[in-house]
Amino acid sequence: MDRCLMNKSLSDNDVVSYFDKVNLLFYLVICDVQAESGESNKNKLKLYSYWRSSCSQRVRIALNLKGYAFSFALLKVWICFWFFLVGFHFLVLIFSFLVTGLEYEYIPVNLLKGEHFSPDFLKLNPLGYVPALVDGEIVISDSFAILMYLEEKYPQHPLLPSDLQKKALNYQAANVVCSSIQPLQNMAVLKYIKEKVGPDEVIPWVQSHINKGFAALEKLLKDSAGKYATGNEVSMADLFIEPQILGAIKRFSVDMTQFPLLSRLHEAYSELPAFQNAMPENQPDASPSSVT
Numbered sequence: 001m002d003r004c005l006m007n008k009s010l011s012d013n014d015v016v017s018y019f020d021k022v023n024l025l026f027y028l029v030i031c032d033v034q035a036e037s038g039e040s041n042k043n044k045l046k047l048y049s050y051w052r053s054s055c056s057q058r059v060r061i062a063l064n065l066k067g068y069a070f071s072f073a074l075l076k077v078w079i080c081f082w083f084f085l086v087g088f089h090f091l092v093l094i095f096s097f098l099v100t101g102l103e104y105e106y107i108p109v110n111l112l113k114g115e116h117f118s119p120d121f122l123k124l125n126p127l128g129y130v131p132a133l134v135d136g137e138i139v140i141s142d143s144f145a146i147l148m149y150l151e152e153k154y155p156q157h158p159l160l161p162s163d164l165q166k167k168a169l170n171y172q173a174a175n176v177v178c179s180s181i182q183p184l185q186n187m188a189v190l191k192y193i194k195e196k197v198g199p200d201e202v203i204p205w206v207q208s209h210i211n212k213g214f215a216a217l218e219k220l221l222k223d224s225a226g227k228y229a230t231g232n233e234v235s236m237a238d239l240f241i242e243p244q245i246l247g248a249i250k251r252f253s254v255d256m257t258q259f260p261l262l263s264r265l266h267e268a269y270s271e272l273p274a275f276q277n278a279m280p281e282n283q284p285d286a287s288p289s290s291v292t
């Protein structure tokens with residue numbers, strides 16, 4: 001077989017050796033890009049997480065999204081390159097890049113066993129809450145702070161739109177969830193209500209706060225929502241909304257028919273791999289039989 005490549009006739013051997021060199025070059029370029037993007041820092045990025053924690057889930061989605069965006073950028077480069085120079089022989093390798101997110105080490109913190117109050121974990125977050133992210137010397141706890149950190153360090157797949165109004169809307173929707181809903185259903189709060197008020201009051205308490213927050217989100221997003229909360233791209237608001245909807249449905253039996261917009265968004269999220277992989281049941285520490 002002869003092949004004309006860059007105005008030069010090549011024998012079979014030439015093609016093979018050219019092929020190998022190009023392959024090696026690509027491998028090195030990819031390692032370099034991965035190092036830049038943090039994908040190779042497997043030992044560096046550590047997420048302290050609990051499978052059922054909605055706050056941890058926000059961060060897991062972000063880590064997945066940031067990785068997927070990176071992979072799709074690489075995919076385009078690879079497809080063009082191999083199509084024009086070599087053919088489709090190695091296209092299959094590309095797909096391995098599609099199924100990975102930004103790599104991180106998952107460190108489970110079992111809230112039911114009180115591991116979040118261990119001296120070691122309290123060094124990471126003095127409040128004793130998951131998630132916490134460790135990136136080398138940098139320790140960040142609080143999902144909002146972590147997402148802002150990831151956003152700046154890994155600009156691929158931006159979580160915040162450049163439009164100022166939409167950006168503000170993302171902050172507001174995220175904070176409806178992380179300030180006005182989730183803290184009111186935290187373990188410590190539910191334990192207090194159960195013990196001081198009565199076990200039958202726990203679910204009505206949580207439902208009333210979720211209903212209030214979800215009603216506000218429906219109004220807040222009604223003019224801005226596209227396929228997702230603030231348009232047709234996934235953005236920060238979505239990362240807060242989906243874990244809260246999941247908890248509302250699975251743990252607190254909230255009637256979602258009251259919230260048509262949020263129900264539609266929930267459907268859309270369920271189709272996205274970055275959201276699917278971040279689901280509680282897909283985490284290494286998942287224990288479907290346990291109850292929080």
Ligand SMILES: N[C@@H](CCC(=O)N[C@@H](CS)C(=O)NCC(=O)O)C(=O)O
Pocket residue numbers: 053054055056111116128129130131141142143144178183186187188189
């Ligand atoms: N604002 C914090 C809240 C963190 C938080 O409340 N985490 C929950 C799990 S979603 C937790 O660790 N709860 C333990 C407890 O209540 O003792 C964040 O967004 O990360």
